[in-house]
Amino acid sequence: MRTHRSPRRVAATAAALLVLGLAGCDFFDSKDKAAPEIAFMPYTEGYAGKPDFARLEYQHPLSPDDLYKITPKNLSFLDQEQVDQIYARLSAGPIPDGPFEGDLFFPRGGSGKLRLSEIAGGGLKGLVVNVAGAKLDLVGETLWKGKVFYRGERLLRNRIEDLSALKKLGLVEENDANPLATEKIAGKDQWLLFPAKLYCGQSLLDGRRESIIIDYAFTDELPGYRRMPDLLAGRDGFAIRDEIRMVYPGFYLGRAYMDRSFVVNFVLYNKDIAERAKEEFMKTGKVQEDCWPGTQQRVAAIRSN
Incomplete structure (x- = not known):
């Protein structure tokens, strides 16, 4: 089943995808060689040694200047606790619309490799296809790359380049009766697979405020679903559930879960949005909030002129 969208919407999406294909790479290929200079609270191993997020945000709010120090590259110089402390000081921001570039990143001390086959263990014995080992790892490497958000439809699809x-x-x-749909991006065909529901919901890390949820559980009920490979992300496969919060307009930090277990960090970026909204965000630190900001709303440290 295909989604029928207006020619104007299709043309606009294709144009945006072309721009992203030409201009988004520099953001992910930055030359950072150190972690961003951002304040963190001290912590130790184990749950009892982790700081309270409300206290963290009160003592060390993130200013727009702080947020613009963050890049996909320098996030990898932080350990997972520090990445979590950044995420907890963010709000959801607006639900994205249109195409975004994306990538995984691995914090300091991690293996630098996503191995879903090891994480899944025997958890996929009920899967109706024989998927194991390298096949699982390959699926993991494709799921958290580029995405296209359909805000009005509360729907998302993943862009697969190869x-x-x-x-x-x-x-x-x-097959001929159900051909794969493609989008042309920078002269290359990309496939839109793994549809997911898009909504506001509780963060599995920080329950004080909502995050934007990308939910693959009922992917088989969504327009454009095809059994393989889309089944792998749904409730009969990995049961993937992502959540994202906005670092600054056009840039989102994400956490991916498999059957409610955290598996990997990822980032999403739209250069056009980032450049268009930067001046206003630097002045106010505020954006449209589509999700519930909670009773402990995000503290934004704004510089005084």
Whole structure:
């Protein structure tokens, strides 16, 4: 089943995808060689040694200047607790609309490799296809790359740049009656797969305020669903649930969960939005909040002129 959108909407999305394909790479390929200079609270191993998020935010609020120090590259110089402390001081911001570039990142001390086959263990024994080992790892590497948000429909699809590896492993079903839909980005075909529901919901890390949720549980009920490979992200597969919060307009920090267990960090970026909204955000530190900001609303440290 395909989603029928107006020619104007399709043309606008295609144009935005072209711009992203040409201009989004520099953001992910920054030359940072150290962690961002942002304040953190002290912590130790174990739950009892973690700081209270409300106290953290009160003592060390993040200013717009602080937020613009953050890049996908320098996040990898932080450990997971520090990444969590940044995430807890963010709010959801506006639900994104349109295409975003994306990538995984691994904090300091991590393996630098996402291995869903090790994380899943025996948890996929009920899966109706034989998927294991390298196949699982490949799915993980494709799920948290570029995405297209359909804000009005509360729907998301993942952009897959290279489908050949998934096809070679037998993870793509295609026939003349149900051909794969593609978008042309910077002269290259990209496929829109793994549809997900998009809504506001409780963060699994910080319950004081909502995050934007990308939920694959009922992917089989969404327009554009095809059994393989989309089934792998749904409730009969990995049961993937992502949540994101805005670092600054156009840039989101995400956390991916598999069956409610945290698996990896990721980032999403739209250069056009980031450049267009920067001046106003630097002045006020405020944006439209589509999700519940909670009773302990985010503290924004604004510099005085």
